[in-house]
Amino acid sequence: MTRRILIVEDESLIAMLLEDLLADIGYTVVAAVPNVDEALTMLAAEDVDLAIVDVNLGGTPSFPVAEALAKRGIPFLFTTGYGQRGLPEHFATRPVLQKPFRRVDLEAALAPLAADLPRD
Amino acid sequence: MAAVPAFPPEDPAARTRLYEAVLQATPDLVYVFDLQHRFIYANHALLSMWGRSWDDAIGKTCLELGYEPWHAAMHDEEIERVIATGGPVRGDVPFPHVTQGVRIYDYIFTPVFGPDGKVEAIAGSTRDVTERRQHEQHMRLLVNELNHRVKNTLSLVQSMTAQTLRGCTDTGEAQDRIEQRLMALSEAHDILTRKHWRGAPMDEIVRAAVAHCQTSEGERFDVEGPIVILDPRRAVALAMALHELCTNAIKYGALSVPDGRVGIRWQVEAGDAHPTLSLRWQEQGGPPIVQAPERRGFGTRLVERGLRHDLGGDSRLSFAPEGVSCIIDIPLTNAEPVAA
Numbered sequence: 001m002t003r004r005i006l007i008v009e010d011e012s013l014i015a016m017l018l019e020d021l022l023a024d025i026g027y028t029v030v031a032a033v034p035n036v037d038e039a040l041t042m043l044a045a046e047d048v049d050l051a052i053v054d055v056n057l058g059g060t061p062s063f064p065v066a067e068a069l070a071k072r073g074i075p076f077l078f079t080t081g082y083g084q085r086g087l088p089e090h091f092a093t094r095p096v097l098q099k100p101f102r103r104v105d106l107e108a109a110l111a112p113l114a115a116d117l118p119r120d
Numbered sequence: 121m122a123a124v125p126a127f128p129p130e131d132p133a134a135r136t137r138l139y140e141a142v143l144q145a146t147p148d149l150v151y152v153f154d155l156q157h158r159f160i161y162a163n164h165a166l167l168s169m170w171g172r173s174w175d176d177a178i179g180k181t182c183l184e185l186g187y188e189p190w191h192a193a194m195h196d197e198e199i200e201r202v203i204a205t206g207g208p209v210r211g212d213v214p215f216p217h218v219t220q221g222v223r224i225y226d227y228i229f230t231p232v233f234g235p236d237g238k239v240e241a242i243a244g245s246t247r248d249v250t251e252r253r254q255h256e257q258h259m260r261l262l263v264n265e266l267n268h269r270v271k272n273t274l275s276l277v278q279s280m281t282a283q284t285l286r287g288c289t290d291t292g293e294a295q296d297r298i299e300q301r302l303m304a305l306s307e308a309h310d311i312l313t314r315k316h317w318r319g320a321p322m323d324e325i326v327r328a329a330v331a332h333c334q335t336s337e338g339e340r341f342d343v344e345g346p347i348v349i350l351d352p353r354r355a356v357a358l359a360m361a362l363h364e365l366c367t368n369a370i371k372y373g374a375l376s377v378p379d380g381r382v383g384i385r386w387q388v389e390a391g392d393a394h395p396t397l398s399l400r401w402q403e404q405g406g407p408p409i410v411q412a413p414e415r416r417g418f419g420t421r422l423v424e425r426g427l428r429h430d431l432g433g434d435s436r437l438s439f440a441p442e443g444v445s446c447i448i449d450i451p452l453t454n455a456e457p458v459a460a
Contacts, residue, residue: 081271
């Protein structure tokens with residue numbers, strides 16, 4: 001069964017790129033949402049195995065989404081155009097994908113997260 | 121011609137007058153400590169910074185002048201270091217100016233040697249570097265932000281290229297499409313740069329997007345709407361979408377025939393929470409559309425999904441027989457003031 005993944009990314013072109021790349025490497029994209037509110041709504045309504053979360057959503061930090069994911073025990077990785085700096089301490093150990101990234105980088109970053117999920 | 125007087129003047133009184141004039145004129149703070157850390161000289165700039173008179177200040181230590189204990193202790197230690205090493209000490213420290221509030225001061229303490237070669241006093245000079253520090257901080261922020269924008273733009277280019285290549289089987293065609301899309305992105309950036317990245321006027325976005333579709337036969341577009349400023353993200357998204365609509369119109373729509381025209385009209389409508397900018401792209405006089413494209417390419421995806429995602433509004437593309445139309449609704453939040 002393929003893993004269901006949520007994309008939280010404000011830039012539509014990057015969201016579309018992620019949709020294509022994720023489909024290529026065998027994930028099912030649940031949705032691509034541009035802001036915190038829609039991400040939280042989606043999390044409440046849908047089964048999500050994994051998430052990819054842009055740190056900065058049009059000038060607003062995405063940390064409420066990260067908190068909600070952590071609370072549900074859903075593994076996720078951050079994407080950012082800013083470097084590793086700027087992440088709050090309790091997220092500092094979360095994987096971060098620097099933009100721009102290659103398909104192999106995305107695949108390598110997601111693999112350990114997916115491997116830790118229970119088999120169903 | 122009179123001879124140039126000797127410098128420094130031999131007469132001690134003349135020498136004192138000359139140095140005093142220099143010290144009083146400088147905006148820097150100039151002062152001297154004795155070996156007991158008491159101020160034995162303070163120039164005009166320093167007395168003004170403290171808001172004290174000469175008589176009130178001279179003979180006192182930093183602590184006696186009301187410096188915070190940590191600050192006074194720091195200078196005590198530095199003065200002792202100058203006496204012990206015979207070398208200068210440099211540092212910077214925030215300090216409350218009596219009228220200007222807390223400023224950042226860069227200072228140097230340097231030894232004054234007596235005839236016996238021992239340190240007999242400690243001279244100091246302090247400069248207000250608040251503005252320079254603010255400027256440096258601003259520059260760091262700018263460089264950081266620039267880096268972020270470049271990375272973000274590179275990601276957009278990556279996405280655009282990857283999606284164009286997915287949709288094209290012919291490499292020549294793919295190259296043309298990629299170039300055109302890069303030019304559209306570049307033009308949107310030009311508009312934003314002219315406006316210092318604060319926002320872009322609708323009419324400039326629209327005119328830049330359609331400029332490459334204008335032909336020598338004259339204007340093919342009817343552009344009409346009030347002045348509206350869009351924030352940078354939305355401006356870029358709209359510019360890219362309009363570019364895709366133009367490309368489609370040239371290939372299959374109204375601009376593929378000599379008499380076809382495109383209307384681009386927008387208006388601002390009052391909404392519940394905030395006004396909505398409603399833009400309509402309407403093609404007419406083109407070849408009859410038999411059916412909507414079966415395979416939705418990058419252009420269509422960008423116009424519909426992309427705009428919805430980026431604008432927080434709605435975008436509806438319709439392939440009616442009389443011509444392609446697209447209705448784009450953009451909620452205008454406070455960030456995009458509508459000019460009167």
